[in-house]
Amino acid sequence: MKFASTRDAGSRTDLSTALIAGLAGDGGLHVPSTLPRFTPADFAADDSIAGVAARLLQPFFEGDPLADELIAICAEAFDFPAPLKPLPVGQTHLLELFHGPTAAFKDFGARFLAGCMQRLRTSVDAPLTILVATSGDTGAAVAAAFHGLANLRVVVLYPEGRVSPRQAHQLGCFGNNITALRVTGSFDDCQRLVKQALSDRELQADVALSSANSISLGRLLPQMAYYAHSALGHWRRTGAPLGFVIPTGNLGNALAAILARACGLPIGEIALATNANRVLAQFFAGANYAPMPSVATLANAMDVGAPSNFERLRWLYPDDHALRAAFAVHAIDDTTIRETIRNGLQGLGEIFCPHTACAVAALEKLRRGGATQDWAIVATAHPAKFEQIVEPLVGRVVPPPKALADLLDRPAYAEPMASDYAALCTFLRQRE
Template sequence: MRFYSTNSPQSTVSIEQALFHSMPTDKGLYMPTPLPRLGAKFFNDIAGLSLADIGFALSQALFGDEIAKQDLEELTAQAFPFDTPVVELEPGRVGILELFHGPSLAFKDVGARYMAALMAHFSARNDKEINILVATSGDTGGAVAMGFHNVPGVRVSILYPSGRVSDLQEKQLTTLGGNVRAFEVDGSFDECQAIVKQAFVDVELNQALALSSANSINIFRLIPQGFYYVRAYGQVRHHGKPVVFSTPSGNFGNLSAGVMVQQMGLPISHFVAATNLNHVVPSYLASGNYEPGDSVATISNAMDVGSPSNFVRLLHLYGDDYSTVSQHVTGYFYTDDETRAGMVQIRDQHGYVACPHTAIGIMGINQYLADNQQDAVGIALATAHPAKFKPLVEDVLKQPVEVPDRLAVLADQPKKSTRIPAEYMAFRESFLQTV
């Protein structure tokens, strides 16, 4: 398998190059080639396979013999000691793919742990320390911090927008210490992401240090996120209906991962891109005009992205053709008031407590099924455990939310972060003092 830049499809790099040098020098994004096509038999026989089983099978299809079979088996078993179950709210009609059973209680555990295991596999071949840079709007940082904590040969720097992540999300970023450092940025997620992108095209910095990203800029964050779409399909295919996925979306890596496995043969009927007031992609799907802007702060903060970097991948996967994209993806967006009302309705109708991001995904699939009168199984991705947004969820639902032990232990830990303005040179200076 090779990887090419969306800006220069004619030139390709190796797995290791794409993994450790996350962004091509031409400022495009890496994509895999060739993308293998798996036959119907593979997807018809996956009902009993675990997430780790599916991760191994798809990794082997992608990488061939470039990574030894035994190493891949160990890598995927290490990355996925947890599952991603589908909970059916309305059997044969609406299900929720719970992606919060990993250590940080968010879907990004899947990508972060896979990347960490893959990097550990390759970095064992050399003694050079890798510096991971990551911007987070909430969940990415916690997953990366926990996934890479104490991984030999790796240092992690996490940039997050001050005051725009939940208290428990912030604790996950700022309490581990060791090889993990947090930068609290006086700005938005988009500004954090811009700083990280500028670091990757800083020639002097890259000559001095081995920089890599654990954001969805890195294709190896996206590839494993496709695994749970396959796992979900295996759990509902016995209904014998088309399957539609509703993905709560911010930077659009999660939805792009679903499209990749669709193009590998997974029979996904349709996608719903469900967002908050940062609705640049739903607006594009409705009008054909793409107009990114500044991010808007909402109660579903992990989706507060005004200029989603993975939009170029989503377009690229559908041939950079608006009509093709809009045939496969429908967009909906919801205000904070609509999200609160949706959380209450989901609890009252189904007894299910959803975080605001998950509620947006559920509202999206319900709206799509109602609008299209389609006899399909709709699956909404539950991207985070409601305890990660405990004060908000309790205020909206007027009931207590139990905090799992692995999150509760962080509550009394002291915060350790470096506060910086939303300026690249301020980050660069502070970052270089630690390496």
Template sequence: MNFYSTNHQAPELSFKEAVIKGLPQDKGLFFPKEIPSLPASFFEALPGMDLPEIAFQVLQPFTTPDISEADLRAICAEVFTFPIPLKQVKGNIYSLELFHGPTCAFKDVGARFMSRCLQAFTTPGKPVTVLVATSGDTGSAVANGFLGVENVEVVILYPKEGVSDIQERQFTTLGQNIRAVAVEGTFDDCQHLVKQAFSDEALAKDMQLSSANSINVARWLPQMVYYFHAWGQWRKAQPQEVSDAVTFAVPSGNFGNLAAGVQAQRMGLPVRYFIAATNRNKVVPDYLETGNYTPAPSVPTIANAMDVGSPNNFPRMLELFGQDDKALKETVKGYWTDDAPIKTAIRGVNEKEDYLLDPHGAIGYLALEQYLPALQTTGIFLETAHPAKFRESIEAIVGSELALPAQLQAFLNKPKKAGSIPNDYGSFTAVLQEMANTSPAS
């Protein structure tokens, strides 16, 4: 499978080349040249498949021939080691719990898969420096996924005082090949610095750069897997006469997760609608309502991982619908809400349904409550992170202490190690040049 740039001004690359490069030189995003259709036999067998087998079947067309069948099976078996259960919250509303991995967030899937791919692709003596901008969960997932991976250095940029304490501890306490840098700005500023680095030809001469944000195809593509897994679990529990189609409400920041879901639909997954569920950073819901796509400075909210004013993956959304706005709007609905309804939903669902939402999952839940009466399908929202990752906020909302899972407790007593820079590209390149000069290969 080859991958082209959504800006169509860069050469096509293989999966391996696209993973290592991260971002095309023309500042577009890599996109698969073909989207394969999975056979009916796959969907018939899907309810009985385990996660590693689903992952292998879904991802093989995109990774061939760069990853052999045996190696891909081994990678999938190593990545998908934790459960991703579908749980009924009430009536026809279900939660897909994506927080049972090492860092308690959905990004464990993509980060772990990408780290194994990059480890397989790197050449001894030619280290790859992975650049990551994070609004919270990406940093922790990537840091833990790449920790100790030979020949790979990771630099994580995050907005100073813009992530929760637990999120920050998950990527600032590791050391080894993980470097964290706080930026005096917003997540969008961090994201812009990373994009500048990828288009810096002088920097490219000194360092081999890659990205582990969802702009990287190896981070983005494996997110399709849990949509198939969710449908398989739901289908297995339903009477045969119930319609196959479901609606997914996807808490959305950079829109990689939603783009992965739409691609799963293009491969044959019976999804009737998607809901782009956002907080006050509502660029895409506004676009779906008005037809005008106008990125704006991000604003802070209780759902901080979605505080994104210029979603990186939106070009992939357009590409999936052939740049046809009408087709996109027929499939994707928009929803946004403020902090107050999020808090009310968390409190209410906890009291009435005995189910604790995190702020991001709460937005997905609210989106389904609004849309399902008209859409008349089963609704599945993505519970993207464990509520304990936002312990202070959640405890204040529900009025009781929240126990931390073991994965998060492990970080509490470790000292933070992070640099700090102003929102300035020169300061960022100084950090990178220092790394290049001290690299064992330099």
């Protein structure tokens, strides 16, 4: 399969080139030239998430040098579970995506991308620097996935003081080929710097660069797999499609579910839960799309004022009226996040991270509005990553999973950097 740019439907790029480049040459985002179509019967032989991933992604890899490696890449990336947990609240489930090495959903895509990049780089290639802007969880997942890989470096930019202490520790605890930069500014500033660098041909003549943010196809495509796997399992048990309520900031995780549904998987309605950064909520309520400076919230990984993947969403739904009709979007403020964590889903004792709490609150709104179908709340991170928020609200300690605890035991360091493009260029060139 070939891939086009969101800004030029006639352009054509092979998958490996798109993975290495990150952004399309015109500054747009890579998108499939066509979308394959599946039925549930196509996955009859695939029970594991790795098996579903390999079957689902095969058309996207067809004709690419990585095609023969796809099964192995999926086996490496999807070697931990994504359980769909039934909850004792009518037709409600919890899709737990936090069982990977950094306790966040981004482990799936980051490990998949690392597997691809490792196979595309050879010992004679110049080192490739992976630039990552993170609002909390992406950077740690990418750092863990790429740590120690030959000829691959990672530079993570995160907004100083706007990630949780445990998130910040994860970002700086790897060393070796991983560098963390704590930027004076917001996530949007970090994202702007990364996009500018990836579009800077003069810089790229000196430093080979790529991306591991959700703009990367290597992150986006594999994230379709856990939606496909959970929806197929639910379909086999009940014969009904499964809807998803997805916490979202940069729209990457949500877009993965949207693409999986567009490919014919048995996915029902898709609702998006944002925090007090209301760009998406305002657009879906009828306003013009208008990025704005992000504001800091309890759900910090969703503190995005200019969601990159909105460009892909508009590619899939070029008519704004049709786009607004396709999804529900609910903005959840910090007060509601606190109440939702404290309540634990109708007093059932479930403990949620602030991002998952946004999805819980959004589903409660949907239920009050009469939505009776099967829904899955997408749990994007383990609550122990946000212990300073969660523990006072639930009144007890939330032990971190072992993989997270091991990372927290390491020393951590991040270099300070101004929100300045010239400073980033100087830093990158000095590393060569």
